[in-house]
Amino acid sequence: MALFLIGLGLGNIKDITLAGLELAKQASVVYLEHYTSAYGSSPQDIEAVIGKFVRLAFRQDLEQKMADLIEEARGQDVALLVVGDVFSATTHIALYLEARKAGVPVRVVFNASIMTAVGLTGLELYKFGKTTSIPFRSKGAASTPYAVIAQNKAIGLHTLCLLDLELDHPEEKRFMTIPQAIDILLAEEQTQHLGAISEQTVAIGCARLGQDDAAIKTGTLGSLAQLDFGGPLHCLIIPGTLHFVEEEALEMWR
């Protein structure tokens, strides 16, 4: 009896691994983190592939009912399916650690993560510094992401900015767009005046990385702020010092 934490990858249910599929089929109970507005397969599609009924779980529920979930896995195999990679969110790390502490065996099935899928831009993954998240204005200030960008840039490193989305209200399908993120960051520059970014800063906007209709665009923040990148999820990369191979790669996306 064990808890299976299974990454689904970024695109659709075909991105599950053979090992992940095997464990999902083996589990007596399968939860799916409700995050499908940014995934190419519906819960029904996922059920069709794993041949089993799937219970939707909001992240908030996972956090509040973590102990229940772990106890459930003591008596039977319980799987939690997570879009992307398992360790993309602190909730999943906490679940993993708590289960281990409770003596419940955990099996983790790794998968692709947005943190490495950004390699598609041609930027060197090794040269990314700390990752940051930009919250909606209603939920927090942008002082932290702005500071992270400034800090990474000062030592030549790229910054991956993950953009907020309302996980627990998928019916609203509320997700931050690249132009919104740029507005927030430029406003923060106006407040802090560290010169970390300006409208002329060249950046890379990525949408739906890992999906068939992924979009990548290079341009100044001023120009990217005018573009429609389509559906979720979006992320924004502020590059640090570019190697000439990276510069050449970025030209592809202009």
Place this chain on the structure above:
Amino acid sequence: MALFLIGLGLGNIKDITLAGLELAKQASVVYLEHYTSAYGSSPQDIEAVIGKFVRLAFRQDLEQKMADLIEEARGQDVALLVVGDVFSATTHIALYLEARKAGVPVRVVFNASIMTAVGLTGLELYKFGKTTSIPFRSKGAASTPYAVIAQNKAIGLHTLCLLDLELDHPEEKRFMTIPQAIDILLAEEQTQHLGAISEQTVAIGCARLGQDDAAIKTGTLGSLAQLDFGGPLHCLIIPGTLHFVEEEALEMWR
């Protein structure tokens, strides 16, 4: 006609995704990067799963014959299977960029990477700074990895140190162990005296992450240098500032 770059994940051939398997079956020619000393499945096992003959390619050959490979993909579907994630090595990024420049369609199948599998330690992935590689003494100095550790640590970030291996001489199965890496780093500290690390620095040694017999150990560099972590691959994490949840997680591996 296209080039398929397919990540195999970290453990064994069961870590291929359904999409990756489908494309490998569809391809007329399948290359496997010869890297299997650190992967749980042999080329024969991989052939059995994809139902097709697989040609072994050394990384050096990939670099030298990149243009040939791209031309080959103009006339037929060509797949390259890569252990881990596709963008883990500059060779694969170059291949991807060159193929695009040559007008040959490329499909990328992402998979798990060591860069995110380190999440298993309980360290927050967002808090990793620049990644570094420690070369064998015969191949280069450790001044760069040491400087990266010092720089990341100064701003509170974790450093993932990837350890050298001889990709192109798999018959030697030569890979750097955690004790070897620690010796190299401590010697560099003796040279540079920046105080970035000492024998008392707490670090995390990981072996075979993503495989069934993965090992993770927390301890001082002095104590980790005495341990046998078993077979490849090994990596070493020098943590930055730890959140209490991270500290608690690291206790699990003492």
